[in-house]
Amino acid sequence: MTTTSSPATSPADAPSTVVTLNQIAVGDCGHIAGFDGLNGEATRLMEMGLLVGGAIRVTRVAPLGDPIEIRVMGYRLSLRKSMARHILVRLAESRA
Amino acid sequence: MxxxxxxxxxxxxxxxxxxxxxxxxxxxxxxxxxxxxxxxxxxxxxxxxxxxxxxxxxxxxxxxxxxxxxxxxxxxxxxxxxxxxxxxxxxxxxxxxxxxxxxxxxxxxxxxxxxxxxxxxxxxxxxxxxxxxxxxxxxxxxxxxxxxxxxxxxxxxxxxxxxxxxxxxxxxxxxxxxxxxxxxxxxxxxxxxxxxxxxxxxxxxxxxxxxxxxxxxxxxxxxxxxxxxxxxxxxxxxxxxxxxxxxxxxxxxxxxxxxxxxxxxxxxxxxxxxxxxxxGPTFTDRVDRFLTHRVWGLMVFALVMGGIFLAVFSGAGPMMDGIETLVGLLAGAARSIFGEGVLADLIVDGVIAGVGNVVIFVPQIAMLFLFIALLEDSGYMARAAFVMDRVMAAAGLHGRSFIPMLSSFACAVPAIMATRTIDNRRDRLTTILVAPLMSCSARLPVYIIIISAVFAGSVWLETGILFAMYVLGAVTALIVAAILKRTVFKGPPSMFLLELPPYRRPRPLIVLREMWEQTRPFITQAGTVILAFSVLLWAMAYYPRAADGTDSTAQLKQSYIGKLGHAIEPVIEPLGFDWKIGVGLASSFAAREVFVATMGVVYGVGDEEDETSVPLREQLATAKWPDGRTVLTPLVGVSLMVFYVFACQCMSTLAVVKRETGGWRWPIFMFCYMTGIAYGASFVVYQGGLALGLG
CATH class of the missing domain: 3.40.50.300 (P-loop containing nucleotide triphosphate hydrolases)
Known part of the structure; x- marks a missing residue:
């Protein structure tokens, strides 16, 4: 499923980069821009608080490199990179 | 109430x-x-x-x-x-x-x-x-x-x-x-x-x-x-x-x-x-920085799991000894009340020995569930799944499968019950089906008696072989899981979404209740199955009766179970086993540890033997085929242990799989695939060994 705000149409006055969640470094944050290539699973992600436009931060990577831990809607959630690849994130301008 | x-x-x-x-x-x-x-x-x-x-x-x-x-x-x-x-x-x-x-x-x-x-x-x-x-x-x-x-x-x-x-x-x-x-x-x-x-x-x-x-x-x-x-x-x-x-x-x-x-x-x-x-960072953030750290995280994880393994193995020992003593006292009392005869034999050798066989594992199981409840309630369990998910993913499993797999080193029964936390049914079934491949505590006495019979001498060799048996089971479990996930349980990859709750102090009441809730069904349900089969086995070894004065070996040879041993000898001969080992194998299908006691009976050294008995060890080492060849050569010993690594010889496990999966389909599948691998692997080991001139 491809949901809303395509990466190509970011407003010109707010230059920002859209990347997939698995590409984000630990500590960096941004806002969810959409889901790509997920079917019913995107609904589940949204139910768990991953809303388009919502803030998201990568807080940790597991010792063996996968899965990752994110902070979303005020709690910690872990998901695999294979899933993170389908989550589009617009990076916040000021990097932590 | x-x-x-x-x-x-x-x-x-x-x-x-x-x-x-x-x-x-x-x-x-x-x-x-x-x-x-x-x-x-x-x-x-x-x-x-x-x-x-x-x-x-x-x-x-x-x-x-x-x-x-x-x-x-x-x-x-x-x-x-x-x-x-x-x-x-x-x-x-x-x-x-x-x-x-x-x-x-x-x-x-x-x-x-x-x-x-x-x-x-x-x-x-x-x-x-x-x-x-x-x-x-x-x-x-x-x-x-x-x-x-x-x-x-x-x-x-x-x-x-x-x-x-x-x-x-x-x-x-x-x-x-x-x-x-x-x-x-x-x-x-x-x-x-x-x-x-x-x-x-x-x-x-x-x-x-x-x-x-x-x-x-x-x-x-x-x-x-x-x-x-x-x-x-x-x-x-x-x-x-x-x-x-x-x-x-x-x-x-x-x-x-x-x-x-x-x-x-x-x-x-x-x-x-x-x-x-x-x-800024909360308490949980600070703890997680350490507990999920690239280096420390893995070390803490290994220490926690190793500690639990050790505690379940050794910590339950005194309680298990106590239960053993109690069962012995009870058997003695029953003997003195009922005297000699069929009724006394049934009560002592069938009922008391059978129930004792199960009850003796209760401390181990309760201990394991105590630790699982502690990990669960403190919030560390989710971190363990987080840390190990990569390994589990390689086998197509969920991070949550790790704890049941580890638990299975102690006993597959609580391990299978612990799979309830896995939300995806395909993942849960896969975990249930492979968990019994981990070498449980009931296999340990079998490994020990065989190793000490044929590999006595070098402590390093003995320990190495024992460790190899554990590794063989664990690696096979991951391989079988990977195969099942690509065939029987093929489907879209399950979604791994795991909430990492804040850490908190475990609550004693919740932890103890959880321990009891998980242990109770083992006592009631598996206990009844083991009891029934113990009585059945006892009867099969007891009947038909030989004339008075016949020694126990001759009695066993002409009993139903002895006849069964002879009947299956042609089937197990390609694995290097004789009818006496066959009797041990057959009786092991109720519970693996029965093997040691059965071997004691078969080799005529009384039925009070355990794994430390020197005479039984020597009897096993010197037993001969009718043509004079040694039965238990090192090659046969390995073949026999490999059989025990893989074979599904546990009524309690099958009963609990039936209960957890709601039917006979999966326990039957489990029995067939595990015993099939056991036969095939033993066959390859023995025949391959013979071909290489190791016999």
Whole structure:
């Protein structure tokens, strides 16, 4: 499923980069821009608080490199990179 | 403990729901005290707790599985949904609901709350863990929350009992009907999708009129549970097809339904919660920096798991010795009461020895579950899954499969029960099917007697071979899991979404209860199976009776089990085993550790032998085929141990697999594939060894 705000149409006055969640470094944050290539699973992600436009931060990577831990809607959630690849994130301008 | 299960209409059923980690179980325990019991859902062997509330004798509280949403994606969530909707067979929908939420995670918890409120049932919202919110410095206004949700909200801290009296009072004041049902406002597109679904719900009579809108709003979202587990639902295939057809809208509608619900929740939360400015890392953040660290994280994990392994192995020892002594005393007493004869033999060698065989493992199992409950309640279990998920993923398994796999080194029975935490059914079945490949404690005596019989001499060689047997089982388990996930349980990769709850101090009462709840079925159910088979085995070794004065070896040879040993000799000869080992193998199918005692009987050195007995070890090492060749050569020893690594020789395991999977299909499959691998691997080891001249 491809949901809303395509990466190509970011407003010109707010230059920002859209990347997939698995590409984000630990500590960096941004806002969810959409889901790509997920079917019913995107609904589940949204139910768990991953809303388009919502803030998201990568807080940790597991010792063996996968899965990752994110902070979303005020709690910690872990998901695999294979899933993170389908989550589009617009990076916040000021990097932590 | 006397809970009324009367179905008289006067009894009001209240469903207890909540997100996982919301403290729902603590609330249930606080409300019901000890007045609760465990019952199965009609038609399935999924347990649920039903409790009476002191002072409210006309109500019963039903504890439903924790869930994030009524849109079901696991067996647990489906049960919660179907109970609320009244879709369970022979089970009317509840009269009211109590929803427990984690106050420190308000927004996400309110998703489920609003879905339940829309069902139009009288509902109380329990805002638990308010102490965490206060500790954080946030300001939470319960009245504003109550106004926003249009339902009574009670603030509680289940740990110290705060708010429980208020909750009881609120339960007493709960009306029988809801005057104006709560509804999240949807835009036209979303509402049209709901209306289409509502038409189906109405025309197919899937819900009473007051529930139609709420039910339609839930099932308008795609649910991924369809594999199985639908057996107890009273929906027909046509109902399901109609629902599916009405859900044909595209995914943007689903996104709108979820998004608009959260938008409304956000507005409610804004009126009730004033968060203090975020001031850096919390306690949990600091602990996690260490516990999930690239280096320390793995080390802590290895230490924790190793410690549990060690404690279960050695810590339970004194208690197991104590039970052994007690069983011995009991057997002696029975002997002196019943004297000699069939009855005495049956009671001592059949019943007491059989039950003792099971009871002796109870300390190990209780200990294992104590540690699992501690890990679960403290929040570390989720981290263990987080740390190990990569390894499990390589075998196509879920991170949560790790704990059952580890538990299985002690005993597969509690390990299989521990798979209930795995939400995906395919992953859960895969884990159940491979867990018994891990070498359990009952295999240890078998390995030890064989190793000491044929490899005596070098401690390093002995330890190395023992370790190799454990590794062989573990590696094979991962390989079999990978194969099962690509064949029998093929399907879309399951979604790994794991909440990492904040750490907290484990609560002794919850931990001990959990330990008891998990251990109890082992005692009752597996105990009865083992008992029955012990008596059967005893009888097969006891009959037909030889003439008086015949020694035990001759008796065994002409008994049914002796005849069985001879009958299977041609089958096991290619593995290097003679009929006496065959008898040991056959008796092991009730429980592996029986092998040692059986070998003792077979080799005529009495039946009181255990793995430290030098005579039995020597007897085994010097036993000969009729043509004078040594039976137990090092090659045969390895072949025999390999057989024990793989073979499914445990009635308790099969019984518990049947119970957990709800039928004989999977236990039979497990028995066949494991015993098949055992035979094949032993064959390859022995024949390959002979070909290489190692015989």
């Amino acid at each position: 006397n809970v009324s299960t009367s179905t008289a209409s006067k009894v009001r059923t209240i469903a207890l729901l909540g997100n996982p980690n919301s403290g729902k179980t603590s609330i249930f325990n606080r409300l019901t005290g000890l007045r609760q019991k465990v019952a199965n859902y009609p038609g399935v062997t999924v347990e649920r707790h039903v409790g009476a509330i002191p002072g409210h004798d006309d109500t019963q509280l039903v504890d439903l599985p924790g869930c994030y949403s009524l849109v079901s994606r696991s067996l647990d969530e489906q049960l919660a949904r179907d109970t609320l909707f009244g879709w369970l067979r022979d089970e009317p929908s509840p009269d009211a609901a109590v929803v427990v939420i984690d106050a420190s995670n308000l927004e996400r918890n309110l998703f489920l709350v609003t879905q339940i409120l829309e069902l139009g049932l009288p509902t109380i919202v329990v805002c638990n863990m308010v102490d965490v919110v206060r500790g954080r410095g946030d300001a939470l206004e319960i009245d504003a929350l109550s106004k926003g949700l249009g339902a009574p909200v009670v603030a509680t801290n289940a740990l110290d009992g705060e708010g429980i009296d208020e909750l009881r009072a609120a339960l007493g004041a709960l009306p029988h009907d809801v005057a104006s049902p709560f509804h999240i406002p949807f835009d036209d597109v979303a509402q049209r999708a709901v209306d289409r679904m509502a038409d189906v719900v109405r025309s197919r009579d899937l819900a009473g009129e007051s529930m139609v809108e709420g039910v339609a709003r839930v099932i308008a979202l795609p649910s991924s549970v369809s594999d199985d587990g639908d057996v107890w639902i009273r929906l027909t295939a046509e109902d399901a097809a109609a629902v599916e057809a009405a859900r044909s809208h595209d995914d943007s509608v689903a996104a709108a339904l979820v998004g608009q619900r959260y938008a409304a929740i956000s507005r409610i939360v804004e009126t009730a919660l004033t968060p203090r400015a975020d001031d």
